Amino acid sequence: MKNLDSIFWAYILGWAIFFGFFVSIAKRSNDLRAEVDRLKRSLGNSQEK
């Protein structure tokens, strides 16, 4: 099983990149969702005034 470590690293690093990319999308989405809530609240407050 010569070169099995190369295959292992190629797959592990590749999957890590996809996973990291997906996590970054999820994190950015959560931040934006929080921003939407904050803006809606501030718009609601200014309309009440």
Added chain:
Amino acid sequence: MAKRVLLGAAAVLLVIAAAYASFFVAPEERTMGVLQRIFYFHVSCAWAGLTAFSIGFLTNLLYVWKRKDKYDWLGVSCAEVGVAFTTVVLISGPIWAKPAWGIYWTWDARLTSTFILWLLYIAYLLLRTLIEEPDRRALLSALFGIFAFIDVPIVFGAIRWWRTQHPAPVIMGGPNSGLAPGMRGTFFFAVFAMHILMWFLISERYSLEKMRSDVELLRQEAEAT
């Protein structure tokens, strides 16, 4: 939401099944042995990346023509996903090359054109961060995206037009190319799995971009009141 979860679950299961098929179903190649199994991952990622850039190119053209936000959102989503896939290609390739060629990298036509492609789309993504006005950002990045796409046919043709270090194509490579039947099934299954993963990531990224546009509208509304 349920559709997105289903697409994500399908993508993960297919990618796992493709990895299983690459290791345990496909026959071992005679000269390279186990090392050849990187091919199923490396090439399927390359194809998915080029498909993402091609969809991005079409949406860039559509944006210039129709000036609708959805084409801008899809364009940037495809570019980012294409960059992710090309990054995997640029990492898995040298990992294969070291034991096969004795070197990680050489400035061969395919490797160089792929690296330039990656740099062009990184530049596309950076360009978007530099322009604040949404319509101007969308138009300039669409025009840059159309320019960047010129490299995609060069990447595709590099191993067909010039004979350098990178292995010759086994698919669409002429009369002396091809894959053994056992390898062909696994390869096209891996390509299919990576395209489902690509589509899932594009749809997630598209939702993010749409939400970003909603935030910009809300900010403008908040500033006006």
